[in-house]
Amino acid sequence: MDLRNLTSASNSVLFMDLKYIIKEQALPFLPAKSLFRFLAVCRDWKLHISTPSFHHNQSLCCRGISGLFCQAPENPPVFVPIHPESCGVPDPSLSFLPEPVEIRASSNGVLCCQGRNEDKYYYLCNPVTKQWKKLPKPTASHGSKPALGLIFEPSLLNSVPEYKLICAFQSTDFDDATEFEIYSSKNNSWNVSDAICFGDEKADLGSGVHVNGVVYWPVESDHILCFDLTKDRSQFQRSITDGIDCLLGTFDGRLCKVYISGNEVRVRVSKVLNIPTITWDESDMWEDTLELDSDVTFIPLDDDYIDTRAVAVSRDILVAVSENEFYCYDFEDQKTNTLSRPEPAESESDYEICVPYVNSLVSL
Template sequence: MDRGKRPGNFLGTRNSKLYMDLKGIIRENALPFLPAKSLLRFQCVCRDWKLQISTPFFAHNQSLSCRDVSGCFYQIPGGPPTFISADPISCGVPDPLLRFLPEPVDIRSSSNGLLCCQGFAGDKPYYICNPVTQQWMKLPKPNADHGHHPAIVLVYEPSLLNFEADYKLVCAFPSTDFNDATEFEVYSSKEGSWKISGEICFAAVHIDPRSGVYANGVVYWKGRGLLCFDVTKDRSQFLNNFMHGILGTIDGKLCVVSINSHKVITNVLNNAYSNTMEMSSRSRMWKETEKVILDKGLFSGNFDQSIIFARSNLLVIRNGGELFSYDWRIKELKAMGKVSDHHRDMISLPYVNSFASL
């Protein structure tokens, strides 16, 4: 009789072991890819999950694994910021107004869960913060005058071996020594100081300060052409052959996305040096990679659509007072929410719901 019970006991033990293995697999391999708001809710699932999610190592792992854009910060200069989530159930921040900062701010740039903001008063200092953890840091005053609307880009790439955020701020500003020239100043969190680059771009460039995008080691701003600054090599370049549209990044590459009559066209930077090649070369600077026809039925009114930003997983489109998101992966267009009337200096930045630690 004992022998007859053994198979049942063995099966129960095996199922229990399988259940334990499944819990471990989910905890170790699935949770780090989820946005921060979901993880804060999942702390209530069980004690093991709460302990796991609360550790600094998990927060670091999540900042490495969760890279999808989960919404955008929207702000009219001088007004309070607003966070608009692509999925309010899973993505969000506890204080979209950023009231944990010591003063009201304008949001200037965003990168992998961190925001660069600029205060209103005094010297208008820069702040780096994480709106999920509400950690923040005030940066020292720059050496150069960046102007009222600084063309500044936050560069933050989470590193496997670095638990603290190692980031840089890159600002392009008009030279005071040379007419129609552009200089660059870089802040390094590792060094804790600003440094004016020795590089000067002498092309007559008038860039859009809100257009800055970082891709594959280079910061780009658009104007009548494309101003490029290589952060690693400390070198600049100006490209005349520029496609019409909004700068974005797809799979780590710079792209230009435009919309016309509900048709979205994406061109990726293929060869920045094509203008120096021989005339018979078939190499082209830009390569069309995607063409999407949007469903007109979701748009109300007779407004002209415009692209707000484009990233690898998400495209955000403004139609009058409404924002729509298009998921590149599942080819789905859906409404995100309503915004105030369009403003010429409106700031709208993509945001990743991350535990990135300062």
């Protein structure tokens, strides 16, 4: 055989193998904005990226925080990307929804919003594809600022996306008690749980975080409220942050909490996959993973006149906001970037709502 023909054949096989690897193994890990650009590469890629099976695969693979949806009072939402060149949404204000909304929660590419009109309907949407779904009216009153936890966990075993939305709300039947109502996309209905959690005071809850079947809410009174979806029971757990508000998130599949104390940012990670909902000694349940000061992060922390708060955390990054400036600290590179900050549309109010978002093609 001619050596030139053999070399040409080998290069052809190598090219085909590389082409297959990129299309099948690399593309699903890319954020949606990049994938939309790659639709123009060739007809084969366009057809491949447009299939529902690829959308499902991408929602399984692309799980990193792409940016944050933020909102100032009486203003439409804005999007703050971590990497603007690869992550973004076509309509950050979500004007494709049937009414003005407030951002409430997110989970792996799906946003939960609440309408501002009198009925206060909930909507689930994908900001990339502009798909949306209006949820039925809850049976209970969730209050003016519902404490919601959105649960969407893509599964290899189920190509049909399933969602749950859980709201912790102040009981109308018992003083100083919290009840729970759960929406399931499987039957498209709400159900009030039998679980009732009694506390020492009315809980002012933050956004809920889902980890392995349990939803956690930070409480301003330095507690954490837990609700176990499998066992249908709940409990307040005492924190040891001395009354300092904390942000809850996930770190390597475990619950973590971030709080700012003086000129330090502390990240504590649960030693187990799930914090039990009975009783526990917090000193045995958490480990200090990171302690960062302002000299390391270059985030303004030590000024008594500046309010700095953590708004997103993952295995890779920590995002904090100070005077409407967003700072992203990379744990691996140990570098801080200042993120682009869109101005509020009508005022200079603070971004009171900041929800982490994953740039996913997931279908509703």
